[in-house]
Amino acid sequence: MCRLFAITSEEPLSPMMAFQALDVMREGHDGSGVGLFLSDLGGPFEELKGAPILSGIFTNEGLKRLDQFMMNIGFMTKYKLSIKIPKSPPPGTPKRDIYLIRAYEYPESWEGLSESELDHRLMMVRLQLRQMGEENEEMIVYSFWPDVIMIKEIGDPLLVSKYLHLDREELRARVMLAQGRQNTNYAINLYACHPFFIQGVATMTNGENTAFVPNREYLSSRGFPGYIGYQSDSEVFTHILHYTLNRLGLGIEAYKHIITPLQDDDLEKHPDGSFLRHLKHSCRRLIIDGPNCVMGVLPDKTLFVVQDRKKLRPAVVGGRPGLYAISSEMCGLDVAIPDRDRSRDFQPMHLDTAVIHSDRQEVRIWSQTERLPLPH
């Protein structure tokens, strides 16, 4: 099983906190890999809020190709975080040339572009780099987005984090997602490692999606270039969320209605029953199945967690105003926020979506049976 940990904090935190939380939950994961998503960054990146940050792993050759490519489009390096890698990696971790975290200045020709056009172009650059990287296995690109850093590697989370010196001062974030396992259902591949990211949306999952093939087929046929990959069955959760927010213009509260819609009796009693029935019918191929707990971040830095319809994977949310975390296990939460009121801890069930907005003042619980805040 995977172990997941997500945190949102007023004060920028070191990623080591997330790794410690994963470490205390180590009985629940096999320590085969690690994935980290950082946003609402502190440190030097705070000054660069609008600048897109490229995260990935490169060979020396790949880096040359990257530089040439970025220069051709007109991207200038604004800031880079150099990770000096010790000689011998921890057991199971391959030796890499470069772990890249680099902020860029937009090309001049991009000035004045609309936000949606900018979002689209950033995604296309990431996809292009990914495709270039696949040719000779020279680059692996996780994200290219303002205020987002991602690191993924094979190996034990705590050992990898020490190996990469992720406790450094420059690396601080207010929103973090961390996951402690390589993909087990399909081949080991860094692109199969959670969290997954697309245009500001990131999610990670503890679970197994048995409706993966119909989900994947549907997303792939939406004509949206970003819906590719699917080295992991969980990547569809990220894309379904992106589809919900960006293509359907609905909020996080609708996400659960798309992935695990209500059944007949509940729909009939629901104040938005008719709307939800339409949503259920038209998004039928996005219904997921199997045991799944999905945690993620929205573009506005809202943190959330949802469960599947009946099997459920462990998750608990708790904290105090200014600092909230979602963890697969209680012990992870205890390590991260020991001084919280534990009686307020909440374990979301089959109807719930737990949401912590970016003001970090409370955990809002949306039940699927509640009225939806629909756009009018």
Next chain:
Amino acid sequence: MVSNGTITPSTLSIKDLSWQVHWDKERCTLCGRCTAVCPVHAIELGVHRKRVIQMPALGEIGQSNDSSSINQVYYGVRQKTDPAYACVGCATCTLVCPNDCIIPYRTDEADKLRFHINRGGQPRRRGGRRNVRDPDPGGILDRIKFIRISMLTDPALDAGRHEFELRTLLGRILPPEENLRMLKEHGWIPPVREIYPLIIGAMSFGALSPNMWEGLQMGVAYLNEQLGMPVRMCTGEGGCPPRLLRSRFLKYVILQIASGYFGWDEIIHALPEMKEDPCAIEIKYGQGAKPGDGGLLMWYKVNKLIAAIRGVPSGVNLPSPPTHQTKYSIEESVAKMIQSMYMAWGFRVPVYPKISGTSTAGSVLNNLARNPYAAGLAIDGEDGGTGAAYAVSMDHMGHPIASNLRDCYLTLVKVGKQNEMPLFAGGGVGKYGNLASNAAALIMLGASGVQIGKYIMQAGAGCVGSESDRCNICNIGLCPKGITSQDSRLYRRLDPEKVAERVVDVFLSFDTELKKIVAPLGRSTSLPIGMSDALAINDASAAERLSIRYVV
């Protein structure tokens, strides 16, 4: 025939027939039930002459002048050899015999009868099913395995206790963005029905006896109203009894319109009095049993009631044309026909076409996908059964359903319309008795639901017909079980209540079996349409053809 008698080309011996009726003189009570019940008069009272040699006792030798050779007469059963009266193997004689003394046996070699059933230049016509024995045991659907068993990473579900959402959708479903926009702008959203994925396919009132039809309808009503299973049944081309048209049960019925338009006068006239909309309208452009050929109700079955419902004189053959007479292009006239049917019910009822399995199904589908009104596509594969057809159509024409359906589904996936156009598959589903696994295989290959005909006749009413040419006389209205007869002396044998009970049994057991398939695959939140990663077959070419996994 005496040894020096004349013979004609069609003079056959019992050995030449497909079925030989074995009769045991010792056990026969001479009650005459078998000869009375035989639907094709293959057996008759036989007065047999037999010579008996009477050997006198030793002491009596030489004292009597009587001949020791005596001719005696005994009575029994004689099988006719005239091809017009050849035994069809239905074994109704066996069913009625009080002493189990009579039974038909299939001949031990290919019969010679087949060369002679075309008297008067009329090729063989029959009802029932294909007479093709597959070289492999079972059809392709029976060989598909479900291999993605949820093990430790995803605990399997409990088929008996978990909730399962096994419904499917019939109707054109808009893309999500479009659907939300229409909701906002109060635009027209095509009607969509949530139905059970196993549908009783088109068998007309006329092809089926009134008792069979009533039994099916009662079973369907019970499933809906008492058990909450939204099972639907298609009328076939033969209209619909007027009382049903005006009842609340119409909502469980899919009305079919086909090229003969039989019964539509009655339906149109009933429109203002309808309490409920029908579930859907199926426009039949083709059927699996006689692809590219029109429907056929032979004169034997056109009695007064059938004639009245269909709006025709009684006692005449009712061949429907192979195509709709107004149809000259799919872009225009098919679209118009679909729209007209929508219009008749105020755009509240889904309308979808049904075609025979064909290598051109892809072109049909592409056209329909561009027609915003087409509510789906039903494809009937070569193994479909029928009430009447030319034997050659049944045995040799048409496309197998599995690859036809799979191609269509993958075409839809390519253009991203796999959720918009539901596909329904039929033709030989459950042919070898494996209804649930066949249906599940088709669903995972991409069908939104499956249609059954023969299966429900066999399981629901005890039809004895088989894929190897047993009985199959549905066309001439002599069904010994009363399933496809319009003769009240025959169909009164069938109790509609009992048929209804069997229909309910069939659907309940199917439901359990379907859950026993999807639960171990880890699926319960929605019907696993297109879940092809669960499927495999031990035939590499079939696996490649269907884009599923090859296993040995």
